Amino acid sequence: MEGEWKQQQSLRVDLSSPPEEIIEYKERLQKVNLLYSRAENYSRRKRTAAAEDMYHKSEVLAEQLIEFLHEFLQTDQGLQIWFDRLPDENNRGLTPASLPQAINSRSRFNQGGCCGYIKKSKQEVKIDAVEEALDKLDNPRSTASEVAKLAAQAARLRAIMKRQE
Numbered sequence: 001m002e003g004e005w006k007q008q009q010s011l012r013v014d015l016s017s018p019p020e021e022i023i024e025y026k027e028r029l030q031k032v033n034l035l036y037s038r039a040e041n042y043s044r045r046k047r048t049a050a051a052e053d054m055y056h057k058s059e060v061l062a063e064q065l066i067e068f069l070h071e072f073l074q075t076d077q078g079l080q081i082w083f084d085r086l087p088d089e090n091n092r093g094l095t096p097a098s099l100p101q102a103i104n105s106r107s108r109f110n111q112g113g114c115c116g117y118i119k120k121s122k123q124e125v126k127i128d129a130v131e132e133a134l135d136k137l138d139n140p141r142s143t144a145s146e147v148a149k150l151a152a153q154a155a156r157l158r159a160i161m162k163r164q165e
Helices: 001-016 020-044 048-075 077-082 122-138 142-165
Strands: none
Touching: 001 122, 020 048, 020 077, 048 077, 122 142
16 A cells, blocks of 8 residues: 555656646646637627637637647657647647646646546555455465455554544
8 A cells, every 4th residue: 555655646746747848838728728718708798809809819829839739749759648638630629628738737628638547545545455455355365374464454454544534
């Protein structure tokens, strides 16, 4: 359990320090989001000319953002893991909802990406450890000493979980 939790902590550190390209992408995406939100606001307030202007500016920035994304992904394919999805091939729907999000983004448009299921809470790590210990107990090939050792380990893990609840 402790080894798994150390891996989770290491994963969190890695996700908290993205490469420079990802940081710049997020800053540019934030500008697209801001312009698009302004356009939506103008549209609701029946200011169609201002809304159209903001929508156009937002689309231009979104196109530039996708070009920037393609440029740095061509030079380093490994950076794809930092995104929840790849951009649309035809650049359809240049809205914040259609643009790829960084996996460490808290945006409502983030679709989870590759690391959403890898990241676990400390409680989930503990539950996995208890389940693994119980699975080993159910293994019929275990010797009596292994079963006793696993039972003690499971009891310790249960005690730790009860203390933290």
